[in-house]
Amino acid sequence: MKKFRGIYLKNENEIGLLREAGRIVASILEELRIHVAPGMRTLDFEELALSLCDAYKVKPAFKGYLGFPYALCCSVNEEVVHGFPSQRVLAEGDVVSFDMGVVHKGFYGDSALTVPVGKIDARAEDLLSVTRDSLFVGIDQAVAGNDLYDISRAVQKYVEGRGFSVVRRFVGHGIGKQLHEKPEVPNFAPAGANRVSLQPGMVLAIEPMVTAGKPEVEVLSDKWTAVTKDRSLAAHFEHTVAVTKNGPVILSVRD
Template sequence: MKKYRGIFIKNENEIGLLREANRIVASILDVLGEHVRPGVRTMHFEELAQKLCQEHGVKPAFQGYYGYPFALCCSVNEEVVHGFPSERILNEGDIVSFDMGVVYEGFYGDSARTFPVGKVSDEATRLMDVTRESLMKGIAQAKPGNSLYDISVAVQRHVESNGFQVVRRFVGHGIGRALHEKPEVPNFVPPGITGVPLKPGMVLAIEPMVTVGTYEVEILDDNWTAVTRDRKLSAHFEHSVAITNDGCEILSLSPGAVR
């Protein structure tokens, strides 16, 4: 493993391990999505995630990370990220975001998706669609010859042109032997900063968090759950991707995922 500007450059073997870690994450998210329906406790998804980690022989990446108590981040409606699974019941019209990570042979997988609960509003559908689309537009810029902020520009432009906002407080990140590595991958362009050139062997977790109203967030009393300040809806999609000589490979894509 080499370093470039403090960023770990992965070799083919390391990317292979990251590919398997993220394949497992994608398969877990597929199963969680199949269980989303009105009347389900959000703790059910935590129990399912724990069971699936055991079946795959992997360790939950988030549990114990800076004291986070669960395997799964489960965020409903105005909850942006880091929501706790609980006895809360999903209701018709809710949207629920799952952020899931695992450790496989010392390497991390990390991906997130937002799901509708039954029939949801047109606004919620548009929010999820635009967030997913912004992720894919960012990924399309993740290639050698571009800079990190080409990803950021693509995400921000698509989100804001559709009337939504990008959360500033939380950003994407490098990923490998650690869950969070350099570089940070913002979904907006910080003013006056030049982006890091993208090189083959970089592995990034790109994760737009998009809101209907303000992009400002508050942290609840559990010291983890981030909610929109105006309590309007938020959606979250994430893929881990490897920069290759030909462009990039989405490591956390699965047949069940919506592209």
């Protein structure tokens, strides 16, 4: 593993291990997704995530990380990220975001998605579609030789061009043997930021967080759950992506 400006560059073997971790996360998220329905408690998904970690023989990455008490971040409606699984019951028309990470053979996998609960209204459908598509617009810019902030600019332009807002307080990140490594990957173009040239071997967790209203968020009294200040709906999609000489490769997908 080499370093470039404090950023760890992964070799082919390390990217292979990150792909294995990402594949497991993707499989867990798919199991969670297919169980989403009105009447489910968000705590039910925590229990399912833990059982799947046991089945895959991996460690849940988030549980205990900086004191976070759960394996799964489960955020509903106006909750942007870091929501606690609880006795809350999902209702028709809600949207629920799952953010999940695992540790596999010393490497981290990390991914997220937002799921409709039953039938949702047109504005919510549009929010989910735009957030998901903005992720892939950003991934398309994860090309060796590009500026890191080409990813940020692409996400921001796509989201804001469709009438939504990108959250500034939380950003994506490098990932590898640590859950959060350099560099930060914002979903907006930070003013005055120095250019960071993307290099083969960089592995990035790219994760647009988008709101139907304004971009400002606040953290609740549990010191974790981030909600939109105006209580508008939020969505969150994330993939772990390797920068390679042949273009971006998404690692957090199932076979």
